[in-house]
Amino acid sequence: MSPLPLLPFLSLCTFCYLQSEAGQVLERTIEEWMRYREECYQKMSSTPKPMGLHCNRTFDLYACWPDGSPGNVTNVSCPYYLPWFPKVRHGLVSRRCGQDGLWATMNGTQPWRDSSQCEDDAEVTTDEVVTRNLLLSFQALYTVGYSVSLLALISALLILTLCRKLRCTRNYIHANLFFSFALRGISVIVKDILLEKRWGMQIIEVTDWEILISNEAAIGCRMAQVVMQYCILANHYWFVVEAVYLYKLLVGAGFFEKNIYTLYLYLGWGTPLLFVVPWMTMKYLKENSECWALNENMAYWWIIRIPILLASLVNLVIFMKILKMILSKLRDNQKGYPDYKLRLAKATLTLIPLFGIHEVVFIFATDEQTSGILRYVKVFFNLFLNSFQGFMVAVLYCFANKEVRSEILKKWHLWKLDRTAQLCRP
CATH class of the missing domain: 1.20.1070.10 (Rhodopsin 7-helix transmembrane proteins)
Known part of the structure; x- marks a missing residue:
């Protein structure tokens, strides 16, 4: 696995480390992320696959995605492992499924998603x-x-x-x-x-x-x-x-x-x-x-x-x-x-x-x-x-x-x- 797909998660953990003492928030976030990942894999393995053309279910290291319908946008709730999840519990993260049955990408490589509703609005103050x-x-x-x-x-x-x-x-x-x-x-x-x-x-x-x-x-x-x-x-x-x-x-x-x-x-x-x-x-x-x-x-x-x-x-x-x-x-x-x-x-x-x-x-x-x-x-x-x-x-x-x-x-x-x-x- 290349290091590039981990960049969003690395940014998250950098935030956690700077905002915590002795890395406590960082450690809890990693543990929650691993639990979220395991639940995602279990859900994907237990859900029947749809017939016809569709975008495959996946875990992109940020959120757990079900099968997508071609030409439509798929929305899922913000992942609960985020340290600021109580602020964004009603927010959604989105991905677009293309007509060819493939998830839309940026620059032809990185998966495209809109996670603006799941971001923490708090800025680092003076x-x-x-x-x-x-x-x-x-x-x-x-x-x-x-x-x-x-x-x-x-x-x-x-x-x-x-x-x-x-x-x-x-x-x-x-x-x-x-x-x-x-x-x-x-x-x-x-x-x-x-x-x-x-x-x-x-x-x-x-x-x-x-x-x-x-x-x-x-x-x-x-x-x-x-x-x-x-x-x-x-x-x-x-x-x-x-x-x-x-x-x-x-x-x-x-x-x-x-x-x-x-x-x-x-x-x-x-x-x-x-x-x-x-x-x-x-x-x-x-x-x-x-x-x-x-x-x-x-x-x-x-x-x-x-x-x-x-x-x-x-x-x-x-x-x-x-x-x-x-x-x-x-x-x-x-x-x-x-x-x-x-x-x-x-x-x-x-x-x-x-x-x-x-x-x-x-x-x-x-x-x-x-x-x-x-x-x-x-x-x-x-x-x-x-x-x-x-x-x-x-x-x-x-x-x-x-x-x-x-x-x-x-x-x-x-x-x-x-x-x-x-x-x-x-």
């Missing part, structure tokens, strides 16, 4: 164009953010793991947090690539649509979605680990000192499994469609949101306790540090990216529950802060750390001395 461009800009923003963060995090991980003098529980926890950020960035980028590959595949044959919406074709992007949700949860629970460890240091607690790092590993990497596995199970059993990116039943989505909310609230409580302790200590040393308010503000700004406190602001305002300007403001701040947060954390807790800079300077001086010694040898 607001829709602006919205689409804005969302594309957001995607470019967080792609750059995650890429920059990824480079910074990998560099920070190499520094913390290769320098022996930097190996301690505190830096091990930092390294796990960096690694969770890196995994989160990689999983988001991979998920976007798989979605683009899935919905951007070249369509030539009708069977390509069947492959596109099959469960086998969606396995890759669904697994990417699962991995991404795990990485996001792990990232949040390593925030909790950082908060608990810092609070423990400030209060001078020494409980379970020998096994505390193992407990931190279970908390950071093990806790997300307790929520991701049930969420994945419910998606597979109840919402096993597309790439699991949309949330038709918000109850399943809260399986993921509740642990994030819990982690954010725990961090907020510890954050407030730490600030109270810092404020108390700065007041006690006010004579030596007259700018204690400035130091408190600096400590606050330093802790926010580490604990992810900004998540609390929009924790209840999900994408499905917000609209208009509020939604775009939420999406912008979430994408910007989440994508560049890894970069900020790497800078604050590695590159700007005095201990790390001192160790790097020592390594640099030793390398220069060794290099000089090699050059001075005869």
Whole structure:
């Protein structure tokens, strides 16, 4: 089958993709089109053929046509798979049967039909164009953010793991947090690539649509979605680990000192499994469609949101306790540090990216529950802060750390001395 007869359907699906989120409308339209096609074939096979000259019954990939009388126009209802069918349910699509018993064509090849009554009158408005461009800009923003963060995090991980003098529980926890950020960035980028590959595949044959919406074709992007949700949860629970460890240091607690790092590993990497596995199970059993990116039943989505909310609230409580302790200590040393308010503000700004406190602001305002300007403001701040947060954390807790800079300077001086010694040898 040549690709040309599919052009009307391709135009339809292009419209569906641009008007939907994550291709949901597109997938449903394809499924309805396939059901319409099967019903058409069954109807054609079960209806007796007329005697004499006539235009043969056919399915032209757009509508189902009965046998036509020579010299007459055949009308059928607009196909129900059209996304805008409720608007055109009383409309008709027409084809002309020639005197020779052949359907009329254009340019001698393409079938002629009048589908003007079945077309959607709605034009793409300026607001829709602006919205689409804005969302594309957001995607470019967080792609750059995650890429920059990824480079910074990998560099920070190499520094913390290769320098022996930097190996301690505190830096091990930092390294796990960096690694969770890196995994989160990689999983988001991979998920976007798989979605683009899935919905951007070249369509030539009708069977390509069947492959596109099959469960086998969606396995890759669904697994990417699962991995991404795990990485996001792990990232949040390593925030909790950082908060608990810092609070423990400030209060001078020494409980379970020998096994505390193992407990931190279970908390950071093990806790997300307790929520991701049930969420994945419910998606597979109840919402096993597309790439699991949309949330038709918000109850399943809260399986993921509740642990994030819990982690954010725990961090907020510890954050407030730490600030109270810092404020108390700065007041006690006010004579030596007259700018204690400035130091408190600096400590606050330093802790926010580490604990992810900004998540609390929009924790209840999900994408499905917000609209208009509020939604775009939420999406912008979430994408910007989440994508560049890894970069900020790497800078604050590695590159700007005095201990790390001192160790790097020592390594640099030793390398220069060794290099000089090699050059001075005869």
